[in-house]
Amino acid sequence: MLSTLFGLITVAETVMLGMVIALRRRQPDWALALLALVLLGLVWDNAVIAIGATVGEGDTLEALSFPRYAAHGVLVPLLIMVGVGLARRYDVRFFTGATAPAAFGAVTVLLITIGIWLDIVTLDLEPTRYAGTLRYTNAAAHGPPIPAVATILILIAIGALLLARTRWPWLLIGSIAMFAAAAAAVAGFWIGNVGELILILTIWFTATRRMNPQPAVSAASGPSKQH
Template sequence: MDSWIYAFFTIGYVVLLLMGFYRANQTGLFTLGNLLIFVTMGLVYDNGVIAIGRWIGSGSFLEKLSFYRFVFHALFTPMLVLFSYYVIRESGVGWAKSKSAKRLFIAFTVLLIVLEIVTETMDVKLKVEEKFGALRYVDAESGGPPLMVLLTIIPLLSAGFYILKRQLWIWMLGGAVIMTAGRAIPLELDSTAVTNAFELILLICLWATKFYLDQKQRGVEV
């Protein structure tokens, strides 16, 4: 059953990705807001590999595909920090328009990428896991959400608060709160896809925020 759920999530991310490319073609590709494209691409790959795992079968090929799930997670997820900066800046927050603020967020993003690669990705040990109809390789030594994920949530929540306060737009904060609560509260469900469902909700809210800001200020480049 879970394989089909992950397939559904993959389709959802592909739809978001296509909408993102379409809007980027209208407003300009090279903006910080469009870093969300890379995050979404990583989630297309992540959910897609899990969705087809049972048909590929366990072995070196699926293990290699699964390893790149962790690589893309390390490279792309921290980009949500820069997306958060973009939202704060476009919400009209004065301090976010300074060059020093931009450099600080860039440095924090790079720090999180390096942190995840050094502490998680480089030494990841994969083991095969089959649950609820989905076959995948997981981190054999996982002890909960990586520090990088926890640190990424902070700017997301902050940006959600700022855009709610400045623009009365609740969806980014709502998505970030749902994602945070979903990771923090253990749910006893016959599925491994629960966390991925919260991720999809978050990405829908982030893309909705991106489209909202595009309508308010078209063609803004960094």
């Protein structure tokens, strides 16, 4: 059953949450704290879908489902600032000053505001069954989720800058994979959840790589060797 897949994603993201917390203890960083918050929301999201058919349709599952949407509306755009934090740690020139982080912070606040409107204020839950799963979906939703799509596109841009700066491709790969998974989710909503797991894994991998930073690339010395 598809519920089993969501159970496995829940376990994987719970493990990822523990890894992020452990990494933050070694490297105190606000970006990792934000990533942990996002992961908490994703763990809840997948766990509720995993147990939906067991809980059954009714007030209990509906109550458990509301935080799923609240978390997506409020927490997912925080990944933009996670990307900004990683870019600053990698000394990407565009993010080293105060202007770009402030601008991206403003965009994040705007997307959170839109998410609150779409996923909290106008939320209209209705039960939906698919491949053995039972979940509550937003009947008021029309078109693609703007905050999530914008977040992914910004992460793709940050990932491209990281690749140009350090030749470290994983944030870009994870962001593109998430974008492709979101597009493919029209054929099966579970694909988007798998994409989220891949994205979080590549973000964590990018954060751990910073433990062994590469020297800056300069015109005089040429590109540094990769290990």
